[in-house]
Amino acid sequence: MRGEFDLIRKYFYQRQMNRNDVHLALGDDCAIVKSPKGVRLVISTDTLVEGTHFVAGANPAWIAHKALASNLSDLAAMGGTPAWCSLALTLPEVHEPWLQSFCDAFFRLADEYDIQLIGGDTTKGPLSISLTVHGFVPEDNVLLRTGAAVGDWVYVTGCLGDSKAGLELILSDRSDAGPDHEILEERHYLSAPRVLAGQALLGIASSAIDISDGLVSDIRHIAKASGVGVSIDVSQLPVSEVLLQYLNDDLTLARQYALTSGEEYELCFTVPQEKTYLLDGISRQTHTQFTCIGQVNSANQIVLHDQGQPLPWTLSGYDHFKVNE
Structure with missing residues (x-):
């Protein structure tokens, strides 16, 4: 040996x-x-x-x-x-x-x-x-969680929710897994870190965080660090076709997966209104999908709505030391 x-x-x-x-x-x-x-x-x-x-x-x-x-x-x-x-x-x-x-x-x-x-x-x-x-x-330019300001727009990269679905499939050990299921399992393990996008957002994004514990949890870190609130329109959350197929086209459930899925390793970031026009070029340059999902406000809380209609959802992301989540 x-x-x-x-x-x-x-x-x-x-x-x-x-x-x-x-x-x-x-x-x-x-x-x-x-x-x-x-x-x-x-x-x-x-x-x-x-x-x-x-x-x-x-x-x-x-x-x-x-x-x-x-x-x-x-x-x-x-x-x-x-x-x-x-x-x-x-x-x-x-x-x-x-x-x-x-x-x-x-x-x-x-x-x-x-x-x-x-x-x-x-x-x-x-x-x-x-x-x-x-x-x-x-030396004079870094993305932090502390820079979000009222009026900034909230964006995410990629699609959300696939990692949660992939983990469910891995834990279920299903024998009938098809090609779509294999895609979701790979999505859980084989994320693509958004290094180029993060570099390109220097000087443009006002704050950023990677989505490791679920969007609904990680956006709270930005809100708390910046002393602001965030309004999220769940109708804008980017979800993949393979996730929808896995969830039998249940769009509501897919959006809840997108909010709570951990280990996505996508980016969530905020951008002032006057700099949003730059994102199309960065998206093409880095081959990264950007989706605007909400806006920063002064409410000191995270509010979920569907095109303006408040939602009563109580959701949380992953925490290693919490039980009965």
Whole structure:
């Protein structure tokens, strides 16, 4: 059986070309990197745990993609440019085919976004993956949750709700799953972090957040941080045809999925009226769908309505430490 350092050398060492700002990556006690002039570092850490973020026996390539994509989504929400990451991988045992599949997918996505693995740790225990990602933002320009102002318009990227449906299918272990169901399962694991869109929104969006715990929860973070309220028109929520088919064309239920679906890793952001005209160009440039779903107000609450008709829905997103949700 291979030891820890043999595994590191085989599966992690020399898998990527060194970035110009990386002086030393793997192989010593610490990595050595250098930040370019005129930028600030943005740093985020996330952990994925078997049984909480993915089911036992899940495809290791999908787990790897989800682990890195979810962290890249945090950078996207700040308008960051990915640079480096470190990985702490806890394994119950060494299963080399699993590790090979995991690493192949991990480095494929890392290379796509030009983010280099510069260190980490491997240890024995219940399966979990912890990643810390580092990126750059201009010194005087970053997307935060605190900038939303009354009158700004609220937008989201992509379609919402598919991840929730995919998770339901994964947990149900349905034997009659068809091609549409496979799409939803992939949507749960294989999100596309909106890095390019986040970068393009610098200087245009007044606030931003990535949708990891459900839109209805994450928009509250913007509202609270900015001291504002938000009115959401559920008729404008972008839902996919495959989600509607899964829900037997129940549009009301699809909209509720869109509001509560966690681990979407789309962006929710606000834009002042005078800058909204710029979004069409950014959408084309980044190949990203933008949908306006509401407006910021001074009410200090989140209000849901359907084309002006108030809705009595009581919805919440995901919280790791709440029960009976």
